[in-house]
Amino acid sequence: MNIDGIPTRTLRAHPAQNCIDIIDQTRLPHALHWARVATLEEAAHAIRAMQVRGAPLIGATAAYGLAIALEFEASDTRLHEAASLLRSTRPTAVNLHWALARMESVLQPLAPEARHQAAWQEAQAIADEDVAQNAAIGQHGLKLWKDLIVANGHTLNVMTHCNAGWLATVDHGTALSPIYAAHDAGVPVHVWVSETRPRNQGLLTAWELEHHGVPHTLIADNAAGLLMRQGRVDAVIVGADRVAANGDVANKVGTYLKALAAADNGIPFYVAAPRSTIDFACADGADIPIEERDGDEFRLVHGLDHHGQPSALRQLPAGEDVANPAFDVTPGWLVKGIITERGVCSASRDGLLGLYPEEAR
Ligand code: MRU
Numbered sequence: 001m002n003i004d005g006i007p008t009r010t011l012r013a014h015p016a017q018n019c020i021d022i023i024d025q026t027r028l029p030h031a032l033h034w035a036r037v038a039t040l041e042e043a044a045h046a047i048r049a050m051q052v053r054g055a056p057l058i059g060a061t062a063a064y065g066l067a068i069a070l071e072f073e074a075s076d077t078r079l080h081e082a083a084s085l086l087r088s089t090r091p092t093a094v095n096l097h098w099a100l101a102r103m104e105s106v107l108q109p110l111a112p113e114a115r116h117q118a119a120w121q122e123a124q125a126i127a128d129e130d131v132a133q134n135a136a137i138g139q140h141g142l143k144l145w146k147d148l149i150v151a152n153g154h155t156l157n158v159m160t161h162c163n164a165g166w167l168a169t170v171d172h173g174t175a176l177s178p179i180y181a182a183h184d185a186g187v188p189v190h191v192w193v194s195e196t197r198p199r200n201q202g203l204l205t206a207w208e209l210e211h212h213g214v215p216h217t218l219i220a221d222n223a224a225g226l227l228m229r230q231g232r233v234d235a236v237i238v239g240a241d242r243v244a245a246n247g248d249v250a251n252k253v254g255t256y257l258k259a260l261a262a263a264d265n266g267i268p269f270y271v272a273a274p275r276s277t278i279d280f281a282c283a284d285g286a287d288i289p290i291e292e293r294d295g296d297e298f299r300l301v302h303g304l305d306h307h308g309q310p311s312a313l314r315q316l317p318a319g320e321d322v323a324n325p326a327f328d329v330t331p332g333w334l335v336k337g338i339i340t341e342r343g344v345c346s347a348s349r350d351g352l353l354g355l356y357p358e359e360a361r
């Protein structure tokens with residue numbers, strides 16, 4: 001993605017200094033602040049506190065975090081303990097678990113003294129693959145838009161939820177990749193961005209669309225159904241944190257409601273996700289662990305105060321009982337298609353195995 005015309009990735013790796021720089025997403029959209037991650041604990045904290053977030057970016061950060069952890073000691077014990085700590089940070093996005101399993105399977109057979117350098121190489125490969133796969137998702141999605149534009153004959157109005165853009169990946173994004181591809185190809189596109197309470201990741205989406213020059217409008221989550229019913233939405237596209245083997249999709253809480261409204265209004269509902277988000281070992285969406293986050297994410301509202309300083313405002317008493325599930329599961333039958341780096345398939349076991357026949361057991 002471009003920031004002020006300069007192509008930028010969300011992660012900067014510095015293997016010689018054994019650290020990475022990340023964009024601290026808790027400071028956005030008010031400040032673009034790069035933070036240094038130089039220890040295992042800092043990597044785990046960055047993921048847990050959502051300084052980095054979004055399934056593919058969490059995976060890449062965890063891979064680098066493991067590489068960072070092995071600088072002075074790379075014994076079996078250190079490898080296992082570091083991977084366990086990183087794995088414990090967030091449960092739903094399978095990319096985290098996928099990336100750590102991949103790192104361990106590469107590193108485990110090596111002699112400890114060879115592991116540190118190999119870990120950096122593998123983390124870099126994971127990051128580079130993420131960029132390539134998301135770019136491919138963009139091109140596959142672009143074909144879908146072109147068909148919709150021919151049918152509609154006007155600017156394409158696409159709705160998205162949460163942030164499944166550049167910020168949620170190493171580059172391009174998943175759900176936003178086809179939108180960037182369309183915009184860059186001169187296809188007229190406008191994005192309805194839902195706020196995504198309580199963490200407001202929609203503000204991140206608006207921020208990155210703004211920096212890339214894509215027309216967009218922020219809406220409160222509850223406005224989505226009305227806009228669909230008024231005929232002002234041509235398609236909905238979201239990312240995913242885990243796609244089960246049967247095509248059920250876990251994504252940011254509120255996704256399911258959008259899928260229901262889209263179905264009721266005959267609007268195609270697409271999910272964009274790379275291979276690292278598909279969990280063939282998880283048979284059914286009901287088996288996906290749903291992260292329950294701290295209730296203060298709901299009780300407090302974050303923004304800038306009158307002096308332009310980051311500030312939190314209490315909207316609920318500390319003792320107020322709240323539930324804060326971070327994700328929900330949309331059944332595959334509500335999903336028109338899953339867009340992966342290999343193409344578009346139905347959200348079903350047959351559809352996924354059609355694209356990934358090597359996963360058939
Ligand atoms: O809790 P978050 O902000 O990490 O959740 C992110 C999402 O739900 C995204 O939609 C998903 O990870 C897809 S990212 C390309």
